[in-house]
Amino acid sequence: MKFGILGTGMVGATIAKKLAGLGHDVRVGSRTRTADNVTFAEAASFGDIVFNCTKGSALRAVLEAAGPANLRNKILIDTSNPLDFSKGGMPSLFTDSGDSLGEQIQRALPETKVVKSLNTINCNIMVDPKRVAGGDHTVFVCGNDADAKKNVSELLGGFGWKHIVDLGDITASRGVEAYLLLWLRAYGALGTADFNVKIVR
Numbered sequence: 001m002k003f004g005i006l007g008t009g010m011v012g013a014t015i016a017k018k019l020a021g022l023g024h025d026v027r028v029g030s031r032t033r034t035a036d037n038v039t040f041a042e043a044a045s046f047g048d049i050v051f052n053c054t055k056g057s058a059l060r061a062v063l064e065a066a067g068p069a070n071l072r073n074k075i076l077i078d079t080s081n082p083l084d085f086s087k088g089g090m091p092s093l094f095t096d097s098g099d100s101l102g103e104q105i106q107r108a109l110p111e112t113k114v115v116k117s118l119n120t121i122n123c124n125i126m127v128d129p130k131r132v133a134g135g136d137h138t139v140f141v142c143g144n145d146a147d148a149k150k151n152v153s154e155l156l157g158g159f160g161w162k163h164i165v166d167l168g169d170i171t172a173s174r175g176v177e178a179y180l181l182l183w184l185r186a187y188g189a190l191g192t193a194d195f196n197v198k199i200v201r
């Protein structure tokens with residue numbers, strides 16, 4: 001399958017490497033084309049499925065550069081978080097509690113099937129859940145399109161995820177993005193990003 005990755009940071013690079021290792025064709029998009037990367041528009045156009053792995057605060061610029069037409073009728077997996085580092089110290093969220101980046105993307109791209117996932121986990125665990133507790137922990141998906149979430153869940157299964165919780169429509173992005181406030185505290189307390197949560201009942 002053909003995947004476009006928007007983002008050249010740790011997340012984009014890690015997911016791109018994993019997908020290539022699984023035999024998929026991958027193009028990684030950036031603001032500027034280099035020997036290693038294509039542009040955001042080229043990556044969006046190339047992928048049958050596209051990942052958003054860009055800085056949360058850059059969302060508007062990224063979507064404009066990627067081009068809504070290049071993402072029409074496609075699944076866009078959003079891994080981003082609305083972290084505001086500008087005030088120093090612990091970051092806060094720059095979105096209102098009644099909104100989220102997942103919803104902003106879905107509103108901006110009504111003909112794209114946005115699925116929020118993987119944003120609650122460090123990138124190394126995203127593609128290798130066994131790294132922690134033998135893989136016995138939870139990844140979330142949410143989005144408005146049931147088939148898109150099913151496809152994304154199958155893809156996550158290929159990454160090694162066994163415990164995938166569907167939180168419902170894209171408004172559930174509010175919860176998984178706000179979880180970052182807890183994630184950052186846990187990171188500080190534990191001194192490692194190699195951790196995750198598990199939903200039990």
Ligand SMILES: NC(=O)c1ccc[n+]([C@@H]2O[C@H](COP(=O)([O-])OP(=O)(O)OC[C@H]3O[C@@H](n4cnc5c(N)ncnc54)[C@H](OP(=O)(O)O)[C@@H]3O)[C@@H](O)[C@H]2O)c1
Binds near residue numbers: 007030054055082
């Ligand atoms: N790091 C993790 O393990 C982790 C885990 C979960 C979720 N996340 C979330 O995943 C996303 C990616 O994180 P990351 O650490 O890999 O990288 P990042 O540094 O947050 O983002 C890098 C990407 O954002 C683009 N970008 C930055 N400023 C921009 C601007 N003004 N206009 C357009 N594009 C801009 C960069 O473009 P260029 O390629 O042109 O430089 C680059 O592709 C973030 O939203 C983060 O919160 C990260």
